[in-house]
Structure formats: C-alpha cells, structure tokens
Amino acid sequence: MEELHKAAKVAFSTTFAFYLKAHNFHWNVEGSDFLEYHDLFGKIYEEVYGAIDDFAEKIRAMGTYVPASFSRFSMLTLVDDETNILPKEQMVAMLLEDNEKVIKLLKLVFQTSESHNEYGFSDFIAGRIDAHSKHRWMLRASLKSDQNV
Ligand SMILES: [Fe+2]
Helix, strand or coil: CHHHHHHHHHHHHHHHHHHHHHHHHHHHCCCCCHHHHHHHHHHHHHHHHHHHHHHHHHHHHCCCCCCCCHHHHHHHCCCCCCCCCCCHHHHHHHHHHHHHHHHHHHHHHHHHHHHCCCHHHHHHHHHHHHHHHHHHHHHHHHHCCCCCC
C-alpha cells in the first residue's frame, strides 16, 4: 500500500505543478493571437484545477495525507517550475512535454492502484488519463502549422 500512497502523492504533486504552469502561461502569454493562447491555457488550467480537490480527497480516503505546500510539491513533482516568460510557442511545447510526463505517471499509478485492488481510485485515475489525453490533442493541434487536411 505504501507504494501506491507514494505514487499517488507524486502524481498529485505533479498534477498541481502542471495546473500552476498552465495558469502561469494563461496569465503571462503575450503576442499576436494572445486571446487564443490565453483561452487555450485557460481551458487547461480550469479543467485540471477542477480535479485537484477530488484527487486530494481520494488520497485521504486511502488513509494517507496529501502533500499541500510549495516545499512538498517541489520535492515530489516531476514537472519543473517555469520562472522565465517564454514565447507562446515554447509555452505550448513545454506544456505538451509536461502533459506527457503527467500521462506516463498517471498510467503507472493506475497499474499500481489495480494491483492493490483500489478500483475506485483506478477509475478516478483513468478519468484523469482521459482528460490529459484531450489536453494533449489541444496542445498538439495548436503547435501544428497551417495545412490542408
Ligand atoms: Fe483568467
């Protein structure tokens, strides 16, 4: 069970760091098409933030504590902070790369959860994998140059 608790805490902290980065980019993006990027990052941070409370409470329901401070998050997250203001395309590329890390991690947590018979938690994690797959699609589509279909 300790293995699952640890994996869930890392996935939660990484999800929080991912949320914060999407919100950071929503606030700080600049340039032509500002509104499109501001909205793209907005959609992503709102969706991920909307899952944070449920994620935390599901971890509590498994009988362990939730990391909930900047110091604990930075200790556990696999998604690094961004303190520079990047060009908008780099913001999208970085968030796409981070999103891949989140998906990979969630898949690992899903497998661990299944092996511990925590099916309710697996179900929640499967939903998060789905949501991040949609974020992948939106980020990838935004990076693509214009072409005929
Ligand atoms: Fe906003």
